[in-house]
Amino acid sequence: MGEKRTPSGFLLKQRAFLKLYLITLTEQERLYGLKILDLLRQEFKPYGYRPNHSEVYKALHDLIEDGILQQVKRKKEGMKYQEVVYYRFADGGYEKAKRYKRQLKAELDRCAALIRKAIEDNFS
Amino acid sequence: MGEKRTPSGFLLKQRAFLKLYLITLTEQERLYGLKILDLLRQEFKPYGYRPNHSEVYKALHDLIEDGILQQVKRKKEGMKYQEVVYYRFADGGYEKAKRYKRQLKAELDRCAALIRKAIEDNFS
DNA sequence: ACATGAACACAATGTTCATGT
């Protein structure tokens, strides 16, 4: 019945990948949802990856649920009325963020190794 | 509405990854479904990846639909009665296989680059 | 028990709709 589904451990999921970037972006500059989306699309364009807006929002919401980020509603630069949602680390969130990043580093290394192996095994 | 779903172009899918290995295994040794599964699980164990039997069968069936492989039902080594399903390249399948592998090589290179970038962007 | 395969169920993620500025 309500059994857990055990992942097979293939490559990391897009959601986790985005969460990692969102944490790093929060460490660096203050941005809001759609601006982040623009930025990521530009960054990844040469890599053929174009995330969509929902994934970014869902990743942000995940990070809130994880207790890592919190929202800050602010007036958009220059705009009088339009309010947008910026993010900063929640109380104790920075520690959690560092832990999450450590995990993801291991995951990325694992994925890199898996792909390297596939290239060796199939193209040598 | 029967609209197509455009993939965002994140990492490659498990199915494609397995199809690549199945082609290469077909070039090398004659194996059947569950033996292939055993082999792959052993190979990937150090990488934390453990495919399940359904994915392997689905990948094999995909390759048949693609016109790349065909089934050969044969008695299992030593066994008198048990028939198992081996695979070989279908007519013209080897050419298709080479084309598929070329594509996958590009995909794997792309994924490797994406992961390398993520490591640089988030851990430097 | 091993082997193959289909059916089913849940998870990941892309698309559309709703709401407001």
Place this chain on the structure above:
DNA sequence: ACATGAACATTGTGTTCATGT
């Protein structure tokens, strides 16, 4: 038009069931 978010739909994949040796 931009921005946020939820709802919905489809794909990807893990689990279970069916059938036969």
